[in-house]
Amino acid sequence: MLRLSKFPFKTEKVAPKISDNKSTSLLLQAGFIRQTMAWVYTYTTLWLRVLRKIEKIVREEMDNYGAYETLMPALSPKELWDKTWRWDSIDVAFHVPAANNKEYSLNSTHEEVVTPLMKEFIQSYKDLPTCVYQIQNKFRNEKRAKSWILRWREFLMKDAYSFHSSDEDFVKYYEWMKKVYMRIFGRIWLWEDTVIALADGWTFTDKYSHEFQVKTEIGEDTIYICEKCDTAHNEEIIDPENFVCTNCGWTKAEVVKASEIWNIFPLETKFTKAFDVKYLDENGKQQTPIMGCYGIWVSRAMWIIAEKFAHENSIAWPESIAPADYYILVLGDNLEKAEQLAKKFESEWKEVILDDRMGKKFGFGAKMKDAELIWIPHIVVVSDKTIEKWGYELDGGLIEFK
Numbered sequence: 001m002l003r004l005s006k007f008p009f010k011t012e013k014v015a016p017k018i019s020d021n022k023s024t025s026l027l028l029q030a031g032f033i034r035q036t037m038a039w040v041y042t043y044t045t046l047w048l049r050v051l052r053k054i055e056k057i058v059r060e061e062m063d064n065y066g067a068y069e070t071l072m073p074a075l076s077p078k079e080l081w082d083k084t085w086r087w088d089s090i091d092v093a094f095h096v097p098a099a100n101n102k103e104y105s106l107n108s109t110h111e112e113v114v115t116p117l118m119k120e121f122i123q124s125y126k127d128l129p130t131c132v133y134q135i136q137n138k139f140r141n142e143k144r145a146k147s148w149i150l151r152w153r154e155f156l157m158k159d160a161y162s163f164h165s166s167d168e169d170f171v172k173y174y175e176w177m178k179k180v181y182m183r184i185f186g187r188i189w190l191w192e193d194t195v196i197a198l199a200d201g202w203t204f205t206d207k208y209s210h211e212f213q214v215k216t217e218i219g220e221d222t223i224y225i226c227e228k229c230d231t232a233h234n235e236e237i238i239d240p241e242n243f244v245c246t247n248c249g250w251t252k253a254e255v256v257k258a259s260e261i262w263n264i265f266p267l268e269t270k271f272t273k274a275f276d277v278k279y280l281d282e283n284g285k286q287q288t289p290i291m292g293c294y295g296i297w298v299s300r301a302m303w304i305i306a307e308k309f310a311h312e313n314s315i316a317w318p319e320s321i322a323p324a325d326y327y328i329l330v331l332g333d334n335l336e337k338a339e340q341l342a343k344k345f346e347s348e349w350k351e352v353i354l355d356d357r358m359g360k361k362f363g364f365g366a367k368m369k370d371a372e373l374i375w376i377p378h379i380v381v382v383s384d385k386t387i388e389k390w391g392y393e394l395d396g397g398l399i400e401f402k
């Protein structure tokens with residue numbers, strides 16, 4: 001259990017003012033984050049717990065779908081990027097000079113690492129389809145890191161790469177992955193506000209890519225949603241003055257602000273050709289596998305959730321990712337009883353924050369204020385009043401000790 005009496009990351013009385021969003025002030029006030037440099041934050045214990053829970057959900061859904069987790073290095077040698085001509089073509093590439101005149105990339109994406117890796121393991125059509133993923137920090141050498149979650153230089157990402165023997169197989173896989181992603185949104189309560197928008201193919205492909213955009217007032221992207229067929233378009237691929245739906249040709253659209261947290265790219269054979277990946281088909285002929293890539297900006301998703309669920313005095317976390325399940329507020333000389341209760345919850349695999357801070361400063365009001373600021377789904381009170389009735393208060397109702 002996490003005991004607040006010993007916890008270093010204390011709450012503040014007042015929320016500091018942050019110009020462009022509500023959530024950062026509340027996170028600072030709750031002690032979840034501290035700034036390291038402009039728009040770069042250290043995550044303390046409780047914020048890290050939220051991140052780990054989102055990661056866990058992503059991991060479970062990817063594993064369920066039959067993707068295999070790996071951890072590729074954050075650094076990679078220039079030679080790999082020379083093979084795909086991307087050393088100079090990615091404008092935000094982070095290049096690091098190193099000893100012996102070597103140059104490395106702090107990876108913004110991992111095609112140049114995963115493709116030679118899988119080349120060693122893909123030999124036959126029987127090895128396909130296959131998909132590997134990782135949850136890893138990514139780097140972008142932005143000229144100017146901008147406010148809030150926009151254009152950060154370092155972020156945690158889940159990136160998955162799939163390999164296929166035919167276009168049909170890839171399309172099937174790709175469509176299914178969209179459903180896996182929607183399941184993930186559901187579990188972190190972003191389902192209702194997510195639209196799948198067509199976007200630019202970036203350096204990967206001439207076709208459109210798919211971005212999963214969460215509607216939010218302070219989002220960095222503008223999305224045009226066709227009023228007739230609901231097809232969503234990132235502003236970058238349309239003419240905002242004269243909107244024409246790419247799907248149905250309709251010319252009226254709803255315009256919303258949104259933030260991208262997921263994307264899916266068809267990579268075709270761009271990387272497998274560059275690294276000369278070959279497999280033998282059913283007739284013993286050599287073929288080049290087709291690739292797809294599927295990203296989730298895990299840390300960005302967390303910040304968007306914080307902003308979407310931010311209220312006046314707290315961020316009302318979705319229960320699935322809250323920093324704990326129970327907040328036990330102890331008053332008077334009842335610590336022993338509260339600890340017993342915490343242990344009971346823990347034996348049921350629940351996470352507990354025990355507010356065992358004592359002294360004049362920590363009366364019911366002060367403790368309750370923090371319980372609401374940190375926002376744990378269930379608040380328990382153990383006090384003389386509840387002990388008298390041989391019980392504890394759970395979300396306002398009395399429960400008897402068993």
Ligand SMILES: [Zn+2]
Nearest residue numbers: 226229245248
């Ligand atoms: Zn349309």
